[in-house]
Amino acid sequence: MKRKILLPTDFSKNAWNALRYASELYKNEEVDFYILNAFTTNNFALDNMMVPEPGEQWYEQAKTRSESSIKKLLKDIEALEVPLNHTYFTKSVLNTPLEAVKTLVEDKDIDIVIASTKGETDDVNTIIGSNSIDFMEKVRNCPVFMIPANISFKEPNEIVFPTSFKTHYKRRELNYLREIAKITNAPIRILHILKEDKLSDEQKEKKALLEECFEGLKYTFHILENASIQIGLDIFVQSRNSEMIAFINKKHNFFGSVFSKPMVKELGFNSKVPVLALHDLRN
Template identity: 45%
Template structure:
């Protein structure tokens, strides 16, 4: 069965960069890519009482501009990314980005969302920094991957997976991580942050289960004593030239604060590698 990947785009360089990364990362798989553009109307704000209607000159003009930009994007992809395993679909929507993403996930049975971390610089309402963070925090229907600005694709050799071992693991929630690792012969580095030296009995059980689930891929376990989790992950990634960070987005998880405003500035906004937010099953 084809994998269905949603890529929100504002046609900026960063969005195009995320698109290229996604196409290269999944070059070996049969994929349907859905490109979503949320278009804006110049004279419309949320304070305006009258909603612009489909059919009105302003609405149709903005939608037409979105569709025109899509035509150029598809021409470019045909020229530079002609992969018989990939097919492309476009969606132009007048909506809030988060709402449009959720509707598309639902209506197209999307497996994964891939976004750039920044949008068109200075353009009001389309800065992907906060949008990407919100998507990672709020989208629970499927995993979300954020691609840093200007990052060129190279085959991922190492993915860093931070955990506190406080919750159990399942194959379902780690499915996308394992899939990427198997596709590219990537090693997974499980990193545990702690102030204590020993694990509780439950933590030991969860670690053993994780070890069992990751049996099919190259993986190893590491322990760090950094007090600042975000800084610790960043240092670990930089010191080893790791290629990606993946974590399970649990509401009660030690790292759910990673994507709150102060920490995302360190990891998300200034990310040097892609970040994959997996969902707990």
């Protein structure tokens, strides 16, 4: 089945890097890639009532710049000799990156969003960078896969999946983790930070359910004690040189706040390791 993948871009080196990563990851899969640039104008703010309309000078100038940059980007893609099973579509829209992404996810029934964790200046507070965490937190209808700057694609040695064993796992929520594990042949390392002496009966049931969801994949269970979630995950990833993280972003529970902007700055691994944010579809 053909996949639909959304690639937000601000035409930066980091956004280009995320695009190339996506192309390599899905090189053997049939994919429609949607390249999206959300542009603004220097004279108007999107939260202002004075938003330019099509036909107005500022709008047309900004759209022309965006479309011109997209044409150049498509030529760069052609130079890569991309797989024949990849097709690229483009869209320029006056909007914030977050709202533009959310709208296109709905309009095109996007399967997954793949974007850079950083924008044009390598600063988490600028353009795509400032929106990367918003993408993970607020694009709720499909997974969001964030690619750090300067990461070249290689099949990950393993995918770390932190869990409290309290999430109500669903196969459809874990489909993209399963898919990436299959196409990269990467084992999944299920990490639990133990807060009590032992798992409760409910946690044991959820662990068994997770085993059902991962049936047919290579996976192992790992437990750390006497550590905070953030520090425990950081230690585990760094000590093993793990090359990918996936988690279920269940709002207001467990990892709901781990990938907030302050935490991104504190956790060194997040700038070095691709992160796949899955979503509890009941939220």
